[in-house]
Amino acid sequence: MNITARRDSVATIFDVSGDVDMSNSPELRKALLDEIRKGKVSKVILNLTAVKYIDSSGVASLVEGLKASRDMKSRLVLYGLSPSAREVLQLSRLLKVFEVLDNEEQALAS
């Protein structure tokens, strides 16, 4: 997995690529929580277009990010979900809990 960040005054976009599993989900969790808790942007956007697989530890990291964003009165937005990523959120009954959009344009405009 690889994570890179793009920042402006309103939002931070994390571009994530590769599989997210128990070997690297702590890295995703840390990146998300650090950015959200800094409180410098009102929205953190996760670009998952290049993520083929997310396991339960990856979902748990996203949930922690969501909880932190609620605590900080900010937002966590996901876009570009693969069929596998969409399925794990559906199975976890979280698809409607997260803000899930189709593409970056929608995520920035939301």
Added chain:
Amino acid sequence: MNHDFLLKIKLRSHPRLLCVLRGAVEPLMAVLGFSEKDCRSIIRAVDEAVSNIIRHSYGGREDRPIEISCRSLRRRVAGKAGRGVEILLFDHGPAVDTTKLPRRPLDQLPCGGLGLHFIRDGMDKVEYKRIGKINRLRLVKYARTAKPVTNTEEIPS
């Protein structure tokens, strides 16, 4: 009756090897004729099962042995033959107390316990057995049939 395995893998209990396992099992499931959705369910179940072995059975130790074997299954459903796969996972950790396995309510925001839910949801059979000093998890998935499954008889192919 042929009990030959299609695939046998021995892995160290290192999380970084999970991608190797997924990379081996996924094309096999496609070769066996599972749909893309079923392939994803099987991969998810196997990945989560091995993650649980690493995390819980071996307490995060990265040098312990895990064995995974796959073989095809056939079954007869109302007189018609159906196909499936049996995946066996073996580890040498302490016995699992199945009465203490979580069944987490999904109406709460989760931070753990999802893996078992993914395994149970994705497979048709999930059976745990302690054999001597070895834990064996048996996962079975059948290719989808149009009719509800009744009166089945398992036949290793």
